[in-house]
Amino acid sequence: MNASVFDFLLTTEPDDAPAGDLATGWARHRARSAGFANSVDRAAIAGFDSAETGSAFLGGYQEALHALIPALAPDDLAAMCATESGGARPSSMTTTVAGDGTVTGTKSFATLGPAATCFVVIAKEGVRADGRSSLRTVLVRASAPGITVTPLPELPFVPEVPHATVEFAAAPGEVLPGDGYADHLKPFRTVEDLHVVAAVLGRLVRVGRQARWPVEPVAQLLAVLAAVRGVSAEDPSSAGAHIALGGVFDMLTRVRAELAPWWDRVDPVVRSRWERDAPVLGVAGKARAARLTTAWRAVDGAE
Template sequence: MLIQQLQEQLKQACFEDFDAFSNAVLQHDKQDSLQTVLACGLRCSNLSQAFALAYRCALQALVPALKQDQWASMCVTEREGNHPKQIKTQLNKQGCVSGEKSFVTMAGLSEQLLVICKQGEQGGQPILKAVLVNADQPGVTVTLMPAMNMLSEIPHGVLSLEDAQGEVLNGDGHSDYSRVFRVLEDTHILLAASCLILNQAYRFKLSGVMQRALGLVSFLLSLKLQPCNWLSVQLAAGFDQFSELCEMFEPFLGQCGAEFEARWYKDKKIFSLASGARQARTDKALAELLNR
């Protein structure tokens, strides 16, 4: 079944630009988020598209009630950082949110904002909640940042909130949302990037690369998205396989075109930037599993 599905999807043309990509992603049923990444990831033209796809689908897996035809953003990071004790954005008793998020991915495009905010303290520890905020309302201001030197098609910005009304979601804002999201995001990004390589290997008849990419895609599709700790450990093995896949693929980048090659090396830096935090999540997950 998977092979037949892959054969059909690999025959489709890659997205011509970000608008065509965006329309396809937002129109796709994201109830099975990994299948959406597979279907759209095999048509991505670059890592910017693959990352945006993975980011949106990871959010759908985290909050299934999100409107599927709209972009969404996870809003955690503030000027002091993203640790629970560094979150200053406040949620009042009326369900209104005030504060500032200093780095929001897909800013300006997202109509749904998942904001992690503080609702007091208990025992010296912050009580964090996740609040779903509609971007198109009074009290919500997005200021776009200059484009980054990687993933240049993905906008980022600063989010300012002043008594913005939102829907308070059940659960803890950190353990049930921001922490889980990072693992889901890693899973979906790894799959999307592997699909991008698989597409290029198919187009340019790189049989060895295609075989290795197909194996990694199959492994990632077999993962269960919960519980978080087991998934973190499995992902560590997946990223090791992805590194090996990149080493096999990169000598052939010249066949994929000068533009693709240049963008690949520029955008691939995102994996190195996130490696430290990813390793910390893996170490913590292993410690919790072994000290059960």
């Protein structure tokens, strides 16, 4: 019988060993969650073992990237490198990959950039017959020559999450099969949302247990996690999955409102840090809303 993530979150004590650096924490998480085949379950466990929302986010972010890019080594700390000064739309990208796999260009905002061991770079290979950019995904080791990583200032929330500008000057990389946009960048937004929400839910279950919340709010958190697990089994590019994910975020909003009376039981430091970091759930909210609108148009047009 497979291990139950719900039983784990309800009966296991959090791993409160000193965090150490991010690589050490990732290795400890992989050992701790090795019995769980579902990456969303592992993300929830990462959140449960996190003393901060920022570290929960990082656990979900890593599980999302490893689920999407199986070519990553298990111990890799990966950073998605898509955003440039003009945004992350294919038409605005100027970073290029040559025929030998070398990458040239600058990514303006790479989450985990300063600590990454591998960069997942979305780069322009050329122009298709229809005039649109042809994108590929390239794995570039952080130890490769031709890379300059410039840390960015902390954000006002989840300050534990580092970001950087990454410049590639003919940096050697491994070009992955498939289309960089359709197969990797586009689904990553949905895959990331699912794993980060799972991690935040795991973190909130930990808070609820330690503050001795009543069983009802804890059960509601697990119910949202069950919905996340269900959506994660679907094709992340499908319209139905986007619509269901929109429903998950609506459920999470309602549950967070219902939790409000119980935060008085929580340690004041933990409560204040949650209030500081909760905006992470709204990151990329406009893009998510646009994808949801597109998804509804797709299903309405199919009728």
